[in-house]
Amino acid sequence: MSFKYDKNNKYHRLGKNALIVVVSLTVFVLAWWVVSILAHSTVIPTPIKTFDALISFLQDGYLGISAGRYISASLTLFLKGFLLAFVLAVPLGLILGFSKSLNTFVTPIIEVLRPIAPMAWAPVFIYGISYDTGPMLVVFIGIFFPLLTNVIFGVKKIDPSLVDAALTLGASKFHLFTKVMAPSAIPYIMNGIKVGLGVGWMCIVAAEMYNPRGFGVGYCISDMCFNGLWPSTFAMLIIIAALGILTTSLAEYLQKYVSKRMGVE
């Protein structure tokens, strides 16, 4: 069996997958169409009307504010929440994975806080702290816990013979941390980021709805809804879905790339 045969086979499979995706999306749009006609309600606009609303939102914005500003406001908030979660969860996870006693001390606290749905924090953060930092903190919570658990898991999953090997090569505790633990945890950190970004994106849209002064997509869609602008609302749903897909596929791509670089596939 030649290499070329396999390659062709791969393209064949890719083509087939693409075809399935196109068919499935077509079926989805058609079903939506049928439902919108049967329901005969303004709440469910047809795909055509939605598409028009989407174009006009992208061109003219909403309430005199451009589409780009809504989107970038959300993405900025998202990025801030992510960065805060990253700089706190990664070192903390590494240390907790490394030190048994510290882990025993902190675990009960984490286990109490972790099951609280990130959205339950939204009113607390937004009304209790501020309209601006509140939604960011909700995103932070959404990303922080999945990331932290993955980092701790990563450190615990370290191959003990790698630790032995490093020790027999003269590793100090500090070296063990920097030369073995941290690098072997990286693929798990990436997995935590992937999961965290998914949760975080769900959080931000909902969290922004609480903010009457915000200009994110969450605020935008709730205002459209409130004013009965259903085609625009649906258009926003599409934008939110697209941004969500974009962030998770970026995270997925990064995770695959990093895992490959770190020699684990």
Next chain:
Amino acid sequence: MFDGSNKEQTSDKGSVSYAEGEDFIHIENLSKIYKRDDSETVAIEDFSINIKKGELISIVGPSGCGKTTILRMIAGLLEPTSGTITVAGHPCDKPGPDRGMVFQDFALMPWRSVIKNVELGMEMAGVPKEERRKRAEEYISIVGLEKFKDARINELSGGMKQRVGIARALVNHPDVLLMDEPFGALDAQTRNLMQAGLIKILDKTDQTIIFITHSVDEAVYLSDRIVVLTKRPAKIKEIIEIPWPRPRDRASPDFTALRKHILDELEKENVLDD
């Protein structure tokens, strides 16, 4: 494989220098009891041996008798319950690059290239970059991997991985090389090649090696002495000197007779197994 013409010097650390054939490693009354909650496992009981500089000594014994335990205590990865171990006059109370270890599962860092794996010990010891690179390249060529020095670990075959493992340990000029079933994960053909390679290293250096193996054939092929252990708790059953030059002929009557003798001894241990 395993080529190059490097004449290895004795370790430059330590105050005393040892000549080839001099007693170099002293293990006295070594015992290890694993305590776990309410159960105790006596792994090693009163194990003593002296090993000479430049000697390749193999340890064979029934499965689970305590071979790895002995090696890990020499490496300093495990604390003896009682007894003492010194290598080149130094006690083995903590691990260090003066006792290089080669692992059955290779234990290479998959995120590092071949050369970066070989450099790791020197990197942690603070050896300057230039020198690190030069020494690593030298040992990579000794194990015949020059073409793969920048390769990633998961691109290598099992035999190549273990050659990296050997270079990584040897590059630090260890007093002793501790090998725990180093070729156990390899297929028979690769295994033979690796044994031949190890013999070449022995010819060119006075590297002291403690070699654990399940293969009696391998032990007879490589060793200056073979330590046959009893079943757990491991005690020395017999020590066999093999004065024959290497490479050895596996088909010779002496070779097959010795192999049979050791296999018979081990068989007796296994029959008595509980």
